[in-house]
Amino acid sequence: MFRLETILFEHSKSSLVKYVLTRYYCGMNDELFNLIERLANLLRQETRLEGQSLGLQPVQQEALYYLSTCNRYSDTMLAVTEFLGLTKGTVSQSLKILESNALIIKVKDKKDKRITHLKVTKAGREFLMKTCPPQKFTDAITSLSVDEEFETKTLLKKVLNNYQQATGRTAFGVCQHCKFNQQTSDGIVCGLTKEALSNDDIMLICKEYAV
């Protein structure tokens, strides 16, 4: 039979363990959050500085960068709006500024004239090559060993994947990892659109991406 003091002692011991573990994991989460947040903040500041040469705001640079990394199913105004999580008005204004700076052009879809694609121009790509990622970020990464860089990528991918699953925001993944990406005897095909995909296509992000 347990005595009352034993029960109380055991209870307080498990509560203490729970308390310490909760504090430990919360502390770890806070530290990770602070690190990622600080990194994101620094990147935003540096990118803003780089964008000043053309008078671009961060949101305009983000839209331009997104358009340089997405595939042909995802280069519309609606997809940019969805990706950035901003209002249509803000995105529309940003795209107008990119267009007036000749960094993007509008191209009508060959099959469906209701769809307008937003393509990054040569000037847009040159601007991104000089500014994204910022040179100082590249310098910082260069100081990592090959193993450290690989481990960092692997861990960050895992954190991103877990976070996407938790938030239900799983779109905009890289095509090669999508469940619709199929290797056939004729090459790589998108199981959703039934269209052929090139080796370059599968490295791009897609709004229809699914796991």
Ligand code: SF4
């Ligand atoms: S395979 Fe998936 S990610 Fe690739 S184009 Fe098709 S839907 Fe998009």
